[in-house]
Amino acid sequence: MTGQNLEQQLGPTSPGGGNTPPPPRQPPAPMAVYKRELRREIKRRALEPEINFLNITAMLDMMTIILVFLLKSMSAQTASLPQSADLTIPKSILTTEASQQGVAVLISKSWIIVDDKQVVPVPGDPTHGVEGKYKRGGPNDLYITELASRLQSWRDRDKQVRASTGKDATGSEAIIIADKDTPYRLLVEVLFTLGQTEFNKFHLMVLQGSKR
Amino acid sequence: MERLSAQQRSKIRRLSQPKELAPDEEGGELNIVPFLDIITNVMMFVLATITVTFTATIDSFPPRAGGAGARAPTTPTLGLTILVVPEGFSVKARGGNVAPGCNEAGPGLAIGKTGNEWDYAKLTACVQKLKASSDAFKDETSVTISGNPNIPYQTIISTIDAVRSAPDPSGKDIELFPDVSFGVAR
Numbered sequence: 001m002t003g004q005n006l007e008q009q010l011g012p013t014s015p016g017g018g019n020t021p022p023p024p025r026q027p028p029a030p031m032a033v034y035k036r037e038l039r040r041e042i043k044r045r046a047l048e049p050e051i052n053f054l055n056i057t058a059m060l061d062m063m064t065i066i067l068v069f070l071l072k073s074m075s076a077q078t079a080s081l082p083q084s085a086d087l088t089i090p091k092s093i094l095t096t097e098a099s100q101q102g103v104a105v106l107i108s109k110s111w112i113i114v115d116d117k118q119v120v121p122v123p124g125d126p127t128h129g130v131e132g133k134y135k136r137g138g139p140n141d142l143y144i145t146e147l148a149s150r151l152q153s154w155r156d157r158d159k160q161v162r163a164s165t166g167k168d169a170t171g172s173e174a175i176i177i178a179d180k181d182t183p184y185r186l187l188v189e190v191l192f193t194l195g196q197t198e199f200n201k202f203h204l205m206v207l208q209g210s211k212r
Numbered sequence: 213m214e215r216l217s218a219q220q221r222s223k224i225r226r227l228s229q230p231k232e233l234a235p236d237e238e239g240g241e242l243n244i245v246p247f248l249d250i251i252t253n254v255m256m257f258v259l260a261t262i263t264v265t266f267t268a269t270i271d272s273f274p275p276r277a278g279g280a281g282a283r284a285p286t287t288p289t290l291g292l293t294i295l296v297v298p299e300g301f302s303v304k305a306r307g308g309n310v311a312p313g314c315n316e317a318g319p320g321l322a323i324g325k326t327g328n329e330w331d332y333a334k335l336t337a338c339v340q341k342l343k344a345s346s347d348a349f350k351d352e353t354s355v356t357i358s359g360n361p362n363i364p365y366q367t368i369i370s371t372i373d374a375v376r377s378a379p380d381p382s383g384k385d386i387e388l389f390p391d392v393s394f395g396v397a398r
Contacts, residue, residue: 029214034224037216041228060248067255090366093373094268127362142396175269178365184296185361187368188396195274203269206369 086110090180091209099203102173103154107182107190114150122186129189142192151197159198171200178204270372272392290342290349292389294335296359296371300324301335305342314338330367332374339388340378353387358395 028034087108106113112120112130120134132139134146155172162169174194178187191202216224288306295302303310303322311318314337323334343349355375359368372392377385 026215026217028217028220033214034216034220037220038224038227041224045228045230047230057245057248060245060252063252064248064255067252067259070259071255089265089267090369092268092270092369094270094376095266096268098267099269099271129361180364180366180369182365183361184359184363184365184368187365188394191272191274191394192396200274202272202274204272204369206268206270208266208268 086179087177088180089177089205089207092206093209094206095208098205099173099175102175102201102203103151103158103199104175104177105151105190105194107176107178107186109179109181112144112147112190114147115154117150119147119150120144126186127183129185135189142189143196144189144193147190147193148197151194151199155197155199171198173201173203174199175203175205270369270392272394274393288346288348290346290352292339292342292352292354292375293356293358293395294339294371294375295395296330296357296363296367297321298360298362300330301338301371303335303338303342310338310342314341330370332370335371335374336378336388339375343388353389354391354393355389356393356395 029037087106103115108122110122111118112122120130123131128139129135129142130144132141134144135141136143136145151174158172159169161167162172176187176190178190194202290305291307293304295304300321301323303314306317308317309319310316310322312320312322312324314322314334322338323331325331326334339355343352357368357371357375375389375392377387377390380386
């Protein structure tokens, strides 16, 4: 190893011929300066807030609320009616709110139904009403016996409820849901029987149609 | 200004490194976005699939035969009765039959069918004319509707619609005969 190489390894020599002493350790800066520098550095290096998705939470909140209100308002005006080939409700220009008070009497093409229970069958040709054997006085009578007995039990319960709730108990209400092809004779037989069993107000259910 | 020492600079470099938060270190807020997504989708499907039917009810009463609420016999009443027959409408008012054309009393159908359809517009015009014929009928709102045994329910409902109200010249609906009773044909 040459003397020059050794000098390169050890560094420059002092004028006196010895090694240069390392520079004195710098005293640490005061704590206030250190903290200020730390804050500045953290701020400088902080990542820019990155928006990598669309925040639709607010919109979805709004949508959900609107949909709930929509369904709520629709339920006030609509009814879960069993629309089928056996029962097609007539249309009317009336746009008032449907009444929900009273016993539901449904006249389909095949049955007269009271409170979801089949009471009297409707004949194939109902122009003359239900068959004579279901009526009090034969084919020409309007009073349907089995329908009356079913309505009477409902009326008795309703009378008690009305009396206990302070309502007028002299008569009950009925909702008539009839097929659009129901002949007038059959309709009148049902209404007559209702009248005979102390039902004094009928709500004829119709679908809201277009204005004339 | 005092200079930072190498140790301080190193420490600052180390502490100022941005660090990623672990999922459990993030804010304690419940992420309900996926839940709301599902709810919205379900509601959209429900709305798209249900059949919405807007319903209404026509109030009717059993036929009344006078009594405490009846008018005194001296007061003139219209007593409108409409009979729906397969050929058209027969109208009775003030105890007599309304003649064809709805202008005077006489036999025959007041309003015949137009083509194969019952003419509800002419019926509305007829009852409007009858109501306007005297001031005494101004407050009368009752009508009795009757029909042949084979008349379909839809025709009865359309007849009720025809006599309930009519548009005045300004286009606003005026009430005619909204209180319906059904006649019993024996």
